[in-house]
Amino acid sequence: MRKVIVMTAILALTACGQESNDKIQRAKAASDTSTVQAPVARWAVEVKLGETQALSDLTARLLEHGYSSYISEIDGVQRVLLGPFTSRDEAQAMLTRLITQLDNLQARILELPVDKPAH
Incomplete structure (x- = not known):
């Protein structure tokens, strides 16, 4: 995505006749600083x-x-999960609510592998 933004900025500057290296470098720097990391969902309730x-x-x-x-x-076993949650505290709140509402239920907080998607 960042490369697309940089290329668009370079093409726009070139098309306007402003091929200044300084302006191209500023466009690259602006695209680098605008990158936002989304929180990683790492927790679920099994x-x-x-x-x-x-x-x-x-x-x-x-x-x-x-x-x-x-x-x-997960690890070759099919599991029923609620979530995913971005923090252990969110998962704990769901676990507490779940246990108080449903009888005969076993549940635990599970840390999801970072390299695998949550679903």
Whole structure:
């Protein structure tokens, strides 16, 4: 994205007859400083009901109570997750709310791998 902005600025300056290296360098510097890093979602809440519970039954129960979940394969195992969250505190708040609202539920905070997308 940054290269597109720089190239657009260079082409615009060249088209206007202002090929000054100084202006091109300022356009590059402006595009470098405008880059914003989005927060990385690294936390999720893993939910289980029991070893024999079907994933579809668990996700349906969560949805009935207003929780939107997704299934992700981590370390070769399919897991039902809520989130992702950008901080452990957000995940902890969800875990606390979930445990107080639903019975017979096992849940834990899970740190997601950085190199893999959350979904």
